Amino acid sequence: MNDPASLAAALTSCPLPIMDHKEVVLPHGAGGKLSQRLIQNIILPQFRNEFLQPLHDGAVLSIHGARLAFSTDSYVVNPLFFPGGDIGDLAVNGTVNDLAMCGAQPLYLSAAFIIEEGLPMDDLWRIVQSMRRAADRAGIALVTGDTKVVDRGKGDKIFINTSGIGFIPEGRAIQPGRAAVGDKILISGQIAVHGIAIMSVREGLEFESEIASDTAPLNSLVEALFAASNNIHVLRDPTRGGATSALSEIAEAAQVGIRLDESSLPISEEVKGACEILGLDPLYVANEGKLLAFVPASDADAILAAMRAHPLGRGAAIIGEVVAEHPRFVTMKTRVGGTRVVEMLSGEQLPRIC
Numbered sequence: 001m002n003d004p005a006s007l008a009a010a011l012t013s014c015p016l017p018i019m020d021h022k023e024v025v026l027p028h029g030a031g032g033k034l035s036q037r038l039i040q041n042i043i044l045p046q047f048r049n050e051f052l053q054p055l056h057d058g059a060v061l062s063i064h065g066a067r068l069a070f071s072t073d074s075y076v077v078n079p080l081f082f083p084g085g086d087i088g089d090l091a092v093n094g095t096v097n098d099l100a101m102c103g104a105q106p107l108y109l110s111a112a113f114i115i116e117e118g119l120p121m122d123d124l125w126r127i128v129q130s131m132r133r134a135a136d137r138a139g140i141a142l143v144t145g146d147t148k149v150v151d152r153g154k155g156d157k158i159f160i161n162t163s164g165i166g167f168i169p170e171g172r173a174i175q176p177g178r179a180a181v182g183d184k185i186l187i188s189g190q191i192a193v194h195g196i197a198i199m200s201v202r203e204g205l206e207f208e209s210e211i212a213s214d215t216a217p218l219n220s221l222v223e224a225l226f227a228a229s230n231n232i233h234v235l236r237d238p239t240r241g242g243a244t245s246a247l248s249e250i251a252e253a254a255q256v257g258i259r260l261d262e263s264s265l266p267i268s269e270e271v272k273g274a275c276e277i278l279g280l281d282p283l284y285v286a287n288e289g290k291l292l293a294f295v296p297a298s299d300a301d302a303i304l305a306a307m308r309a310h311p312l313g314r315g316a317a318i319i320g321e322v323v324a325e326h327p328r329f330v331t332m333k334t335r336v337g338g339t340r341v342v343e344m345l346s347g348e349q350l351p352r353i354c
Contacts, residue, residue, distance in 0.1 A: 026351045033344050035241070036249075054175055054253070057098040057236065060168065067170075069104035071095055072163035078352040080123065080157055083197045084212030087160060088130035090288060090354060093217045094239070095162040096138045100219040101235040101291065103174035103226075104166030106138060111145040111162050116155035127158065138217035140164065171230050176253035178233040183322040184300035185258065186293040188221060188307050189214070189315035190266045191243050195285035195353055196274045205277065207270050214289030221312045225293065228306035234294035239354055241344065242284040246292060247330045248344040260320035260332040260342065283342065286353045294322065 020037070027034040044052065051059040058071030075091040092109065099106040111131065115124065135142055197213040199205070218237065225232060234254075238246035251258045267282050275282050289312065295303050300318060307313030320332075330342040 029240070029351075036344070054177065055249070056174075056176060057101040058104070058164075058166075060102055060175075067168040069099045069102035069166045069168055070163070071098035071102070072161065073098060074159060074161040075354060076156070076159050076352055077198065077354055078156065079198075079201055080127065082201050082213055083210050084194075085215040085288075086127060086130050087158065088127035089134035090213075090215050091160040091162045092131050092134035092138065092140070093215050093288065094354065095164040096134075096140055096217040096219055097237045097288075097291070099164050099166035100217075100222040101174065101237055102166070102168065103172035103222070103232075103235065104168045105223070106140045106164055106166040106217075106219050108165045109135060109140050109142045109162055110164070111142055111160060113145070113147045114155060114159040114161075115147065115149045116157050117149055117152040119157050124158070127160075134217065138219055169226075172226065172232075174232065174235050176234055176236070176250045179250050179254035179256050179258075179294045179322050180233060180296070181256060181322050181324045182297055183233055183294045184297050184318050185247075185260070185320040185322070186295065186300065186304055186307065187238075187243065187266065187317060187319050188218075188291045188293075188313040189289075190268050190271065191238070191287055191290060192267060192271050192275065192280075192282035192285035193290075194288040195242070195280075196271050196278075196282075198353055199278055199280075200274060203278065205274060207274070209270060211268075211270050211274065214287060216289035216312055218289065218291050218312060221291065221307070221310045224306050224310045224313075225303055228302045229295065229299040231299045232293060232295050232303070234292070236292045238287050238290060238292055240286055242282070242286055243292065244281075244283040244330065244342050245344050247342075250292075250294070251330055252328050254322075255327050257323040257326040257328070258320060258330040259323050259325075260330065262332050262334050264317050264319045266315050266317050266319075288354060297321075 028038045058069040061068045073094050075087050077087045080087045096106045193214040197211050200211055236246045247258050304316055307316035331339050332342050333339055
């Protein structure tokens with residue numbers, strides 16, 4: 001079996017792992033339990049290596065003494081244009097944020113467009129212009145890309161893939177597995193805003209004040225946090241699957257428990273009302289301009305102050321802590337004083353949200 005040809009033949013003849021579904025379904029892309037099973041059972045075993053294994057927002061690589069972060073993501077949001085943004089700035093901001101969650105300073109970006117025949121040229125122009133403005137805001141250069149056009153009816157207007165490279169300064173070690181007992185958990189502002197902005201358009205909901213997506217590049221906020229303290233253990237942007245899925249992944253990676261305080265969660269009244277109408281739990285709704293930070297208790301106040309001093313962190317709050325009890329699980333102290341387990345998203349609350 002040491003012969004490369006024999007090994008390749010063995011790998012290609014391996015039976016498909018036992019799965020709960022015979023076909024791919026929308027929840028496989030929701031960032032919850034089915035996404036995890038798809039990655040763990042189908043993808044990770046074929047490509048497992050030291051860079052992929054952490055399942056971070058990006059791979060951390062060392063090249064000739066320089067530490068780099070490399071990340072990629074695809075955007076299939078529907079509708080293409082929504083209050084507060086569009087698929088173009090979402091694609092740039094999402095990859096910038098994945099790099100920033102590795103502690104990296106974003107440098108270069110690629111973009112690949114899969115365009116359905118019939119997309120209005122005005123829409124394409126609007127999307128590209130939005131991407132340029134987002135790249136300028138984040139201070140990242142788009143340096144390469146690709147364009148493909150598929151037959152009418154064989155796509156859905158436009159899908160965008162972006163990949164990015166960033167430089168990680170000395171002394172930064174941001175990994176999901178670094179969450180430690182005693183860490184405080186901070187979030188940079190109100191949750192569930194992006195997902196509800198999308199759903200309000202789909203469902204034709206109107207509110208006294210418009211709910212606009214929070215999509216934004218978070219790299220300048222991350223730099224402000226590091227200016228306050230270099231002692232940051234974990235950063236994560238809670239996109240698909242919302243805050244709960246992100247926290248569950250971190251608890252699993254670090255083999256720790258996480259305890260949230262429901263009364264500390266920043267949720268606007270408009271978002272609460274929309275979630276009640278739509279039957280959604282805001283903890284599972286996607287965000288595109290918020291971050292979670294795990295930091296030692298001794299540094300929490302300084303980092304919280306740095307968050308609140310930044311335009312993208314004015315609504316920041318401490319929402320919980322890392323505990324030794326119930327490792328690998330997230331629990332929440334409710335407003336009435338009880339405790340409940342907060343599980344990872346198991347279905348698809350909001351398809352095509354990012």
